[in-house]
Amino acid sequence: SLLSSHLIVDGNLKMTLGMIWTIILRFAIQDISVEETSAKEGLLLWCQRKTAPYRNVNVQNFHISWKDGLALCALIHRHRPDLIDYSKLRKDDPIGNLNTAFEVAEKYLDIPKMLDAEDIVNTPKPDEKAIMTYVSCFYHAFAGAEQVKVTTTNEVRRLGYRRINSKLNLPWIRRTIPWLENRVAEQTMRAMQQKLEDFRDYRRIHKPPRVQEKCQLEINFNTLQTKLRLSNRPAFMPSEGKMVSDIANAWKGLEQVEKGYEEWLLTEIRRLERLDHLAEKFKQKCSLHESWTTGKEHLLSQKDYETASLMEIRALMRKHEAFESDLAAHQDRVEQIAAIAQELNELDYHDAASVNTRCQGICDQWDNLGTLTQKRRDALERVEKLWETIDQLYLEFAKRAAPFNNWMDGAMEDLQDMFIVHSIEEIQSLITAHDQYKATLPEADKERIAIMGIQNEITKIAQTYGIKLVGVNPYTVLSPQDITNKWEAVKQLVPHRDQMLQEEVARQQANERLRRSFAAQANIIGPWIQTKMEEIGHVSVDITGSLEEQMNNLKQYEQNIINYKSNIDKLEGDHQLIQEALVFDNKHTNYTMEHVRVGWEQLLTTIARTINEVENQILTRDAKGISQEQLNEFRASFNHFDRKRNGMMDPDDFRACLISMGYDLGEVEFARIMTLVDPNNTGVVTFQAFIDFMTRETAETDTAEQVMASFKILASDKSYITVEELRRELPPEQAEYCICRMTKYAGPDASPGALDYISFSSALYGESDL
Secondary structure (H helix, E strand, O other): OOOOOOOOOOOOHHHHHHHHHHHHHHHHHOOOOOOOOOHHHHHHHHHHHHHHHOOOOOOOOOOOOOOOOOOHHHHHHHHHOOOHHHHOOOOOHHHHHHHHHHHHHHHOOOOOOOOOHHHHHHHOOOOOHHHHHHHHHHHHHHHHHHHHHHHHHHHHHHHHHHHHHHOOOHOOOOOOHHHHHOOOOOOHHHHHHHHHHHHHHHHHHHHHHHHHHHHHHHHHHHHHHHHHHHHOOOHHHHHOOHHHHHHHHHHHHHHHHHHHHHHHHHHHHHHHHHHHHHHHHHHHHHHHHHHHHHOHHHHHHHHHHHHHHHHHHHHHHHHHHHHHHHHHOHHHHHHHHHHHHHHHHHHHOOHHHHHEEEEEHHHHHHHHHHHHHHHHHHHHHHHHHHHHHHHHHHHHHHHHHHHHHHHHHHHHHHHHHOOOOOOOOHHHHHHHHHHHHHHHHHHHHHHHHHHHHHHHHHHHHHHHHHOOOOOOOOOOOOOHHHHHHHHHHHHHHHHHHHHHHHHHHHHHHHHHHHHHHHHHHHHHHHHHHHHHHHHHHHHOOOOOOOOHHHHHHHHHHHHHHOOOOOHHHHHHHHHHHHHOOOOOOOOOOOOHHHHEEEEEHHHHHHHHHHHHHHHHHHHHHHHOOOHHHHHHHHHHHHHHHHOOOOOOOOOOHHHHHHHHHOOOOOOOHHHHHHHOOOOOOOOOEEEHHHHHHHHHHHOOOOOOHHHHHHHHHHHOOOOOHHHHHHHHOOHHHHHHHHHOOOOEEOOOOOOOOEEEEHHHHHHOOOOOEE
């Protein structure tokens, strides 16, 4: 071992080490040569190449690159993988790695342990010369073994080059280049895709082995030349045409053809792809367009407007305008279809003929649709204008027909009016109004003719221009036939109205005769009754004659009244006729039948009452012994205070009469007297009641026999009187007065409830105080 030699030069350590390094450089490192580099560089290059495949190893120098021990272990593993399990080494265990390398090198490779692991690890920069010296031992150990294989390997490489070269040479290239130079395009994408697939197989399957062989050939050639040069032997020279440059040139030509083929293939595929896309797009747009145009020519050719109304025509026009907008919107699609067809032709589409045929059909149909669209618009506009004229006529018809129809309705209503009249004047007024109405008929007929003329104009337009009038006038429910029918009805009602009015005239004339007949009689009877009433009144108050003379006069009046009854009966008959004729008024007289009846009944009542009063006055006079002069005085006083001259005095008049006679009347006394003269509370005092009061006041008190005689008359000559008889014959207050004070009758002929009026009369005018 050089390092173990004992070399001492004058004890100078530095000088000694320098000499040792010179020796080492001369004998151990100087002969190292790798690809014509210096010894140091050659050793470094050799280390780099040997350790290149190993992870965590990067030899850049002969100091820190070796600190972790992995580079030394890699050199050993590269040449003797059986000595070290490189996969178990760790970068964080440099001492362990260095000691492993030192021990294995010393044990199996006869390389002494020259270095210390801890010194290397702990030194920031290990000694470069020491590392180089130790690593050179590995080079010499492994390079010697490789040198033995150089001669054999070179020979093998020569044979391999010739074999690969002969296999890779022109035969395969000559077969491949014409295939790649064939640029005849297929018509379908599928065929071109097959070409692409073949080319891909060529690139993926057939070419890679050739590329690998070419690479291997170049490696073998370069390696062979390097080995021959390192061995100081002549360079290898292939035969003519088999040089690496020849192969490279041939391969370059192949790749150029290949590149051109690939570009052409991709261009054609893009072209066919574009063509397929355009063809599909063409078909799609054509299908959409043809689907849209289906039935359109039929729709545009139909003449539905011939039977449509104006509103329907306008709706059809709006619909057609919408179609025109839709048609215009589809213009772009037709242009797109034509543009696509043109591009397909320019790109030499294989089925361009069918494309052109279909495109031409669409264009022809499009032109036809445009023509039909314009024709339909013209027709719609023409019919719309005609219908607007008709519509205006319809409106004019409606405006004039409505008031005319209303006039006819009013006329019919008037002509059929159920009139009720009560006089000649009223019916004459109706006849005058009817004559005025008939005078308006000619003018009304002119209006009717004008209205019907409007309808005739509508019909004429429709017939002239072939328009079918469907439906009815939209502005009115009145039809021309309605106007005609109603006009005929009006004309028929006129003579009927004439007849009714004339019949009513005759009826009113008959009624007028009845009125005049009734009035003539009533105007005589009414005053006659009034005269008789006044005459009877004068007789009843006359004081010039005796009561018997008054009675005789009244009897004569009564007989005259009875004899006049036939006149009343005849008037009743005429009144019956008037009622049956429904005559309710009579301007010829103020007397109605009711007035006559009331007057007649009052006349009968007055004569009977007056006769009765005179009879009572005679009875009173005879019973009380009153002279005629006294009665005349009573009558004169009564007549004087009878201000209304109706044969009765009001309470105020009666009070005044009593005061004039010297009565000093208080309210209580006057009230008592009123109960005597007006027991029934009628509010008046009759002449008979006045006489009874005056005779009672002037005469001596009545005798019990007179009272008994009066009660006997009331009791119908019985010895008793009943409660019913008292209440029937006497005023209520007097009846109740007697009932309360009369005792029960006890005689043998008594009946239930009998009262004793004899004992009552005796007690009333006797000594007892009731």
